[in-house]
Amino acid sequence: MTIRLDQALIEATIRLKGAGVEFARQDANLLMMDCLKADRDLLFREPERLLTDQEQSVFEELVERREKREPISHILGKREFWSREFIVNSHVLDPRPDTETLIELALTEMPDMEKPYRVLDLGTGSGCILLTLLAERPKATGVGVDISLDAMKVASANAENLNLENRTSFIEGPWFANVDGKFDLIVSNPPYIPDAVKGELQPEVREFEPHLALFGGEDGLDCYRHIISNAQSYLCGGGWLGFEVGIHQAQDVQKLMQIEGFRDISCANDLAGIARCVFGRI
Numbered sequence: 001m002t003i004r005l006d007q008a009l010i011e012a013t014i015r016l017k018g019a020g021v022e023f024a025r026q027d028a029n030l031l032m033m034d035c036l037k038a039d040r041d042l043l044f045r046e047p048e049r050l051l052t053d054q055e056q057s058v059f060e061e062l063v064e065r066r067e068k069r070e071p072i073s074h075i076l077g078k079r080e081f082w083s084r085e086f087i088v089n090s091h092v093l094d095p096r097p098d099t100e101t102l103i104e105l106a107l108t109e110m111p112d113m114e115k116p117y118r119v120l121d122l123g124t125g126s127g128c129i130l131l132t133l134l135a136e137r138p139k140a141t142g143v144g145v146d147i148s149l150d151a152m153k154v155a156s157a158n159a160e161n162l163n164l165e166n167r168t169s170f171i172e173g174p175w176f177a178n179v180d181g182k183f184d185l186i187v188s189n190p191p192y193i194p195d196a197v198k199g200e201l202q203p204e205v206r207e208f209e210p211h212l213a214l215f216g217g218e219d220g221l222d223c224y225r226h227i228i229s230n231a232q233s234y235l236c237g238g239g240w241l242g243f244e245v246g247i248h249q250a251q252d253v254q255k256l257m258q259i260e261g262f263r264d265i266s267c268a269n270d271l272a273g274i275a276r277c278v279f280g281r282i
């Protein structure tokens with residue numbers, strides 16, 4: 001049976017809504033654009049276009065995956081972050097808009113476009129933080145660390161896609177264990193979800209994102225404790241340590257940094273007004 005494009009979109013939206021998908025129509029549009037390899041305009045320009053059998057079965061497959069709450073970024077294999085496209089798969093955290101708050105703050109601590117800043121990104125995942133900072137500061141170089149080799153493969157592919165492979169290196173291992181040298185800026189968006197809230201997470205996160213990227217121990221602060229107590233030896237004089245933090249964690253992380261002697265500690269809110277980043281320097 002043939003079906004019109006607009007009708008297919010309405011049916012998919014109803015199914016996705018029924019499965020509890022928050023932005024059902026938006027996701028249906030994205031899946032259709034991927035299926036037809038077309039831009040958004042086509043959806044509005046040719047609503048009466050009839051889908052071929054082949055297109056129908058590809059679209060059906062994509063909608064079924066989203067109905068099972070597989071993240072849209074995994075299905076499409078990409079996610080936009082700070083206006084650049086990043087490869088994303090099940091081995092890396094889906095880059096979040098919240099993390100752009102960290103980028104904003106980090107860039108204000110790297111004001112000189114000509115300076116060869118050295119950046120260390122702990123828990124680099126897709127590489128979205130490190131690669132965005134290097135793309136925005138053309139003389140900067142950086143190291144991304146991750147305990148997951150599979151995640152680092154994604155970060156390396158993203159570095160190549162963004163033509164940043166010559167200014168980037170990646171190290172596999174836990175936090176600072178295999179890192180040498182000193183950095184002007186150390187950034188991290190570590191796993192920070194308290195173990196106990198696992199059951200409350202959306203299926204997209206709980207069932208599809210790597211648990212290594214999510215959970216930070218009983219109170220969610222384990223990784224901050226480790227990184228803060230070891231960071232000083234890897235920072236240049238006056239160098240900055242900057243974190244993304246989970247909801248209600250900013251004060252605790254600020255305290256941990258104070259105890260370790262960091263100064264000029266500041267906090268920034270995300271677009272929803274949640275304290276999302278903590279920065280301090282030695």
Ligand SMILES: C[S@@+](CC[C@H](N)C(=O)[O-])C[C@H]1O[C@@H](n2cnc3c(N)ncnc32)[C@H](O)[C@@H]1O
Nearest residue numbers: 093123124125146147148174175189190191213
């Ligand atoms: C919350 S994700 C952040 C990913 C990416 N930086 C972002 O902001 O989208 C945390 C990352 O830390 C990595 N990770 C977890 N434990 C680690 C450890 N002990 N040492 C290094 N990396 C670790 C995970 O594999 C994951 O890629």
